[in-house]
Amino acid sequence: xxxPNTAANNNEIIELELRIKSELQYLSxxxxxxKTVSELNKFSEETVMQITLVLDEAVANIIEHGYKLKNDxxxxxxIIVDLKKINIQxxxxxxxxxxxxxxxxxxxxxxxxxKNRGLGVYIIKKLMDKVEYERNSASGNxxxxxxxxxxxxxxxxxxxxxxxxxx
Amino acid sequence: xxxxIINVKKIGQSNSITLVKVEGSLDAHTVPNFENKMNxxxxxxxxKILIDAExxxxxxxxxxxxxxxILDTVEENGGSLSVMKATEQFSKVFAMMGFDDLFASYSNExxxxxxxxxxx
Numbered sequence: 119x120x121x122p123n124t125a126a127n128n129n130e131i132i133e134l135e136l137r138i139k140s141e142l143q144y145l146s147x148x149x150x151x152x153k154t155v156s157e158l159n160k161f162s163e164e165t166v167m168q169i170t171l172v173l174d175e176a177v178a179n180i181i182e183h184g185y186k187l188k189n190d191x192x193x194x195x196x197i198i199v200d201l202k203k204i205n206i207q208x209x210x211x212x213x214x215x216x217x218x219x220x221x222x223x224x225x226x227x228x229x230x231x232x233k234n235r236g237l238g239v240y241i242i243k244k245l246m247d248k249v250e251y252e253r254n255s256a257s258g259n260x261x262x263x264x265x266x267x268x269x270x271x272x273x274x275x276x277x278x279x280x281x282x283x284x285x
Numbered sequence: 286x287x288x289x290i291i292n293v294k295k296i297g298q299s300n301s302i303t304l305v306k307v308e309g310s311l312d313a314h315t316v317p318n319f320e321n322k323m324n325x326x327x328x329x330x331x332x333k334i335l336i337d338a339e340x341x342x343x344x345x346x347x348x349x350x351x352x353x354x355i356l357d358t359v360e361e362n363g364g365s366l367s368v369m370k371a372t373e374q375f376s377k378v379f380a381m382m383g384f385d386d387l388f389a390s391y392s393n394e395x396x397x398x399x400x401x402x403x404x405x
Contacts, residue, residue: 142314149310149343167374174345178313237346237382244381 132158132199140181140191140210148177148195159199168245169204169265175238176208176217176261184212184259194258203247203266209258217242217251217261247272289315291322296335297398303331304394308340311348320351327355332364335397339370344378356388365389369397 136151138144149170156166177193185191194209220239243249248264266272289309296304303326311319326334334355341348356366368375369391379385391397 142312145312145314145345146310167377170343171345171378174312174343178345178347182313237349241346241381 130201132197134158134197136195138177138193138195139189140185140193140212141189142178142181142187145174145178148173151195151197155197155199161204165204165265165267169206172242172245172263173206173208175241176206176263179215179217179238180208180210180212180261184210184215186212202268202271203264206263208261208263211258214253214259216253217249247276289318290340291319293322293326296394298402302333302335302398302401304335304337306337306340310343311341311351312343312345313347316347316351319348320354323351323355327358327362332359332362333401334359334364334366335391335394335401336366336368337370337394338368338372338375341372341375344375349378349382349384353384353387365401367391367397367401369393 132155134151134155136148138147152166152170152173155161156169161169173195177195180193181187191211194207196207196209198205198207217239220236242263245265246263247266248262250262252260252262254260264275266275289307289311291308292306294304294306296302305323305326307319309315323334352366359366365388367389370393371379371390376385376390379387389397389400391400
């Protein structure tokens with residue numbers, strides 16, 4: 119289910135929501151969602167590629183590691199775009215997948231040892247300017263990813279994998 | 286809903302190269318299907334593999350991982366893994382990870398056959 123919600127008095131903010139079942143087959147739906155968002159905002163091809171990859175990786179991780187492939191749960195995705203940034207919020211109700219503990223990969227070693235797993239979180243952290251994770255059993259775990267359009271703004275606001283714990 | 290289509294044929298001198306044409310997205314959902322097919326081919330002794338990537342419209346880390354696995358296995362058996370007609374997204378994802386030199390990449394079949402055959 120996809121819900122568009124354009125802020126009434128401010129045409130410069132676009133907010134879109136998507137709710138999917140926790141099944142890997144819906145990864146293509148998630149990628150299609152990004153295509154819709156990018157058409158509304160005229161992102162560059164590079165930005166579309168990066169956001170698509172990041173969201174795909176994040177949702178796949180939730181399904182595989184958070185929900186352990188249980189396919190009757192839900193994942194909520196909200197994307198908010200303003201003049202300065204794209205903000206992606208992914209909420210799930212699984213046991214949680216603490217992204218801050220993963221993705222610290224030495225790519226050269228990874229390559230040398232031909233390891234073929236563990237690259238998804240690395241990709242998310244490499245491409246996003248801010249990665250925040252909040253675990254909350256009541257209101258859901260929330261992974262928030264932010265990408266700034268201006269590299270200078272990105273450098274000032276970089277925050278990778280801060281984890282907040284809430285009971 | 287994503288799906289993946291895989292077609293296989295033998296090419297090159299003495300049909301020594303296994304050409305695998307892949308169409309669709311290589312994500313966490315479709316990768317097991319791709320992996321099974323590749324394992325079938327490798328278990329049957331096909332170690333010189335050329336992937337036609339023109340139809341791979343998307344690849345994620347799951348796909349990257351399988352390529353690394355295949356590369357490992359074929360090289361252990363004296364073979365090779367090459368790619369031809371890689372899409373922009375495919376090339377960018379590999380380049381972003383620093384994997385762009387992992388295997389040979391060709392623009393077309395003729396170039397690939399010459400390149401692969403020239404190595405042996």
